[in-house]
Amino acid sequence: MQRLILAAILSCASLNAHADEQVRSVTPFKGINVHGPVSLTVEAGKAYSLKVIGDPRFIDRVTSEVVNGELRLHMKDSSRNSIESSDRIVVTLPELQTFRGEGAGVMRLNKLRGERLDVNYRGAGRLAIDGEVRELRLRAQGVGEVDTKDLVTQEADVSFEGIGSVSVHAKDKLNAKVQGMGNLTYYGNPRIVNKSVSGIGSVVAVK
Incomplete structure (x- = not known):
């Protein structure tokens, strides 16, 4: 032993x-x-x-x-x-204002604070973000997972193309566009929701 x-x-x-x-x-x-x-x-x-x-x-x-x-x-x-x-x-x-990520790894952005965050992500990995910003602009492509449900925002503008999954948290306004087979899930019960789906993807609210 x-x-x-x-x-x-x-x-x-x-x-x-x-x-x-x-x-x-x-x-x-x-x-x-x-x-x-x-x-x-x-x-x-x-x-x-x-x-x-x-x-x-x-x-x-x-x-x-x-x-x-x-x-x-x-x-x-x-x-x-x-x-x-x-x-x-x-x-x-x-303070982080812009993030561009491409690849197959695991990327974590922790405890972010600020007025606006612009994110562009393409890949087959996982991106997770938490914190609080007033405005989020997210562009995602690929087969990966983008998890921003713990990033509390007032307004979120999201465009997603692929077969992966995206989650966001918006309190006031959400613009969501999905192309392909991907799924977009949103939290925060936003007052205004504008959504567009092209393909067999989905935009779903979670209470």
Whole structure:
């Protein structure tokens, strides 16, 4: 039994030894553009920071630069579609105004606050957003899942094309357009709902 426990400890230590962390310097930005199969977490905070965590080969593949107020995160070898569970990118900034994501990873935007958020997402992964903004503009394509039901908004303008699923939360007004086989679910009991469905998709309210 002791040998098994020791083997397990050594195995975990070996795995952790390969999970490096690289802190990269960044100039201020209000937008994020990420492309590739990555696990991304964005947190609201007082300072700007960027951490790339995981296998050294993954860290080397991640390119990052700030251009015109937008943090751009890309992968050097876009043909590689798999990542290890420990490979991830963590970004912190005071306020996020625009987000563009494309890929097959899991992307989380946590505790966002602001006047308006513009989101463009295309892929086969999962995007989850929580927090509170007055206005959300969301454009989604693909077979993935976009979960923004925990992002409380007054107004949401949503366009979805694909076979995945999208959920939003609007208190006052919702403009919803669905093309294809996808499903859009909305929360918040908005006073005004304008919806358009082309295909066999749906726009459904949840009390």
